[in-house]
Amino acid sequence: MRKALLAAVLEARPVIFFDNAKKHITSEALEGFLSSQDYAGRILGQTKTFRGENNAVVFITGNGCTVSPDMRRRSLFCELFLEVERAEDLVFQNNLEVPMLLERRTEILTALWALIRDWDKDMRPKPSRSNSSFPDWSEIIGGIVEHAGYGCPLETPQIEAAADQDGTDMRALVKAIANGAKLKAVQFEEVVDLARAGGLFEWCIPPDGDLEPRPKATFARLLKGYDRRLIGGYRLTLLDKGRNRRFQVEAITK
Secondary structure, three states: OHHHHHHHHHOOOOEEEEEEEOOEEOOHHHHHHHOOOEEEEEOOOOOOEEEEEOOOEEEEEEOOOEEOHHHHHOOOOOOOOOOOOOHHHOOOOOOOOHHHHHHOHHHHHHHHHHHHHHHHHOOOOOOOOOOOOOHHHHHHHHHHHHHOOOOOOOOOOOOHHHOOHHHHHHHHHHHHHHOOOOEEEEEHHHHHHHHHHOOOOOOOOOOOOOOOHHHHHHHHHHHHOOOOEEEOOEEEEEEOOHHHOEEEEEEOOO
């Protein structure tokens, strides 16, 4: 992923498109790229590094997938619900083909310019909410769209793909670890067994068999990210290191 993103920066691409993503979308490299004004990396096959301005907009299409919390807060979502069972049975009244878009280019640009001009005439009002990852973009684009009467595009999406599934699973996991106790500590293997029994973190933990090194490391990093944080009325604390590491859950009462 880092090499693909660096290649896009080298070529000064305005758009990066990932098509037909599956399952759970999570990538430290991509998440960081989305909110970085510039991007640096080592050029493939060379010892040289390159740093360039990041002006790319990233588009991802997916089918029945979910995203990580960091990906969610850095993204805008558009859900296309397909009512028919087979996609090929859907009948389109207007096909968005390139010739048609080019034919209507003047009309489209005129409409967009009207939205901007009207927003500017009314002293550029800000949107009802912003996005800390893209503050300038949020105030301009969000302000234009909401002022035109289309609602705030920065509202939290109410769709399954954008749900914080990791957060939901983590709340269920700490509750399972506590199992009614006010203070309890377990080993990593016990955490994996409880997650598996509850059908949690299925994108990382298979339903049976031993946990392979890569998903094991991924799950361990995920748990570390919740260290000392309050989760559904409990505080998760990582104790000791290495093979002796334990995961302590403590009920917090107000």
